Amino acid sequence: MLTIDRVSRRFGGVYANQDVTLEVAEGELRGIIGPNGAGKSTLFNLIAGHARPDSGAIRLKGRRIDRLPAHVRARLGIGIVFQGARTFAGMSLLENVMVGAHSRTRAGLVAAAVRPPSQRREERRIKSTAEECLERVGLLEWASRPADGLPLGQQRRLQVARALAGEPRLLLLDEPASGLRARERQDLAQLIRDLARSGVTVLLVEHDVGMVTSLSERITVLDLGRVIADGTPAEVTSDPAVVKAYLGTGADHAAHR
């Protein structure tokens, strides 16, 4: 599904990612962990198209995507949920999610302006898709509320719904649990599990090592821009290199789970 082949990216003289190689199978739920500054976010940006690698190749289903602009990658089926507030202010929750379905629309600008019946049908279809997605994350009852000033937990769920509306084949989740309460974390974990079961390939970057180990089939560990371990949760958490990387920044956390 996703092949990352010796990808490097420098910022100034510092490698944010160096020779990162990883292979994610279709339908897999892959966790990516690593201490602060390990290069997890950079890797996500390289996959989503916000940044380009200095060297190496990224392939989605065999097709090279690392030179494509971000919106084209979204249309190829890459969805992303950001850690920060990246919703569309000034629009309702429903509108936010409807815009998320943009990559699934076909009609051109002229059709959209003239609005023939086919266009109206598509708009209706998008609206009902958006409502389903909101229901899936439990936000349907607030559909007509403005997205501005939404609490963090709902903000995150809204982003998940927006990503789902684009019917992603590959979903990138950038620390989706950060700042959430225990209850919200459980709901989110269940949602991620359901998504993976429905066939979506999920890449999960998360600080909460416990959550990653309980959800993922395989985990890739990054440190200082390099892959230092790759394997099942049990293998990875007992790997001496991983324990060493986490020393002082939550060694107990990684070792005891």
Next chain:
Amino acid sequence: MKELVTYLVSGIALGSSFALIGSGFVVVHRVTRVVNFAQGSIAVVGGMLSATLLGGRLPHGVAEPAAVAICGVVGLTVGFLALGRRGTPPLISLIVTLGVSMLISAAIIWLWGQDPVSPPGLDGSATLLGATVERQRLLVVGATVLAFAALALFFSRSYVGKALTASASNPFAARMVGIDVRRMGLLAFALAGMLGGLAGVLVAPTNAVSFYSDLPLALSGFAAAVFGGLVSPLRTLVGGLGLGIAGQLTAGYLNGSYQTEVALLLMLVIMIARSSTFVHEEAK
């Protein structure tokens, strides 16, 4: 009283065209953060084109929309030049629009000469509260109301309108859901071209336009847009009407040659008064 009504109506009509030009500034700025200073020249092109097309024996009702459509294409071209390659800073784009504006002025002189042009509009006059007002001025007001209603519907109802709003609200996230933000920017430029062209088509029958009308029109439109914080079409409409009325009252009771100066003065006052909102906007 009669005088006052006449000044008010002509002020509202003129202000409507400022508002149309201003909403073009708003549409482009919201999506691209670029201030499109070719907006005034495009309005002049609109007025000139409708005169030429009407002279070419196209009937009323065909010539005017055709002129507006061509202005949309001109706007799109300005957008292509100004937005340039991905990642061009808005400030560079602004300079490009200034340059293109001068080129358009040169093209106007080349195509239409230096004399003011005034296409035939709606003939006759009507009586309003005892005062005689030209019917063309009423047409301007009606067409502006329709244009603003269509604009509001487009942004709130249509799917592309939502994608435009999303691009304006968070370009980064918009790209991540598959929106080609650059294409949306070009669409905004085309839309602004049509709005500017419509303003020119409507205003030219009562206020002849020439190649040097571009700056006063652009400044008045910009002042209206600044009143709307460069983001709100509705407040731009209010700003444009206020400016038009103030200008006409000045011309009527004081001196006609002060009109542009009044617009500039009001723009300064608005900008100083609203400077806090600009800082807020930048900080986002």
